[in-house]
Amino acid sequence: MKEVRIVNLLSEFDARLEAEHNQLQALSPQERAKHLDNMMLAVGRQTGEFLNMLLKTQGGKRILEIGTSVGYSTIWLAEAARVNGGCVTTLEYVATKQAQAVENIRKAGLEDFVDFQLGDAVKLVETLPGTWDFVLLDLWKQFYIPCFNRLYEKLAPGAIIVADNINFPPDFAPIMKAYQECVRAKPDLDSIQIDIGQGLEVTRKEIN
Numbered sequence: 001m002k003e004v005r006i007v008n009l010l011s012e013f014d015a016r017l018e019a020e021h022n023q024l025q026a027l028s029p030q031e032r033a034k035h036l037d038n039m040m041l042a043v044g045r046q047t048g049e050f051l052n053m054l055l056k057t058q059g060g061k062r063i064l065e066i067g068t069s070v071g072y073s074t075i076w077l078a079e080a081a082r083v084n085g086g087c088v089t090t091l092e093y094v095a096t097k098q099a100q101a102v103e104n105i106r107k108a109g110l111e112d113f114v115d116f117q118l119g120d121a122v123k124l125v126e127t128l129p130g131t132w133d134f135v136l137l138d139l140w141k142q143f144y145i146p147c148f149n150r151l152y153e154k155l156a157p158g159a160i161i162v163a164d165n166i167n168f169p170p171d172f173a174p175i176m177k178a179y180q181e182c183v184r185a186k187p188d189l190d191s192i193q194i195d196i197g198q199g200l201e202v203t204r205k206e207i208n
């Protein structure tokens with residue numbers, strides 16, 4: 001991705017993300033929990049680039065992001081959606097975060113390629129119509145399996161689901177292992193772990 005205003009905006013976010021990471025590392029888990037609604041908690045540069053390239057390569061048009069935060073990963077997905085002639089539907093339940101994401105997507109000039117939905121993703125995924133070509137799962141980790149279970153029947157042939165935070169933070173290890181076991185048990189899905197960023201589980205639905 002080479003568009004200057006998007007590159008510059010993402011670079012600002014990368015600097016903010018690094019500062020936030022250092023701040024979070026200095027806090028106890030209890031203190032950390034109090035600050036989460038003010039943090040980006042974004043997937044980071046490597047994963048953003050990977051999502052962008054994977055989505056452009058796959059060509060998916062109906063894209064679902066679960067966990068918008070302030071829109072960092074949304075920018076990477078929406079830039080690919082523009083290339084693919086598609087649209088990102090992104091779900092978030094903290095209104096102040098969604099408002100920042102709307103503004104950030106506007107700054108990136110990608111507002112025609114994003115549909116923002118406010119509410120509990122576990123409920124929203126059931127009500128949204130149609131099938132999905134590409135899904136990013138990046139909400140609170142205890143909701144990965146409930147979201148996946150509601151999405152499974154709505155995956156288009158060849159659909160890809162990327163789930164973040166497989167390796168980091170380490171306190172999520174048991175719940176992420178349970179998610180991996182859940183998707184790998186499905187006979188029509190192929191799934192592998194890719195150790196970039198915070199660790200990704202990349203799952204693809206077979207075409208036939």
Ligand SMILES: C[S@@+](CC[C@H](N)C(=O)[O-])C[C@H]1O[C@@H](n2cnc3c(N)ncnc32)[C@H](O)[C@@H]1O
Nearest residue numbers: 041042043067069072073092093120121139140
């Ligand atoms: C890790 S952050 C997402 C980061 C974002 N994907 C990025 O890379 O820029 C997780 C977000 O999911 C939201 N979230 C968590 N559980 C949710 C739920 N059940 N419904 C909707 N949003 C949820 C949180 O408020 C938080 O903003």
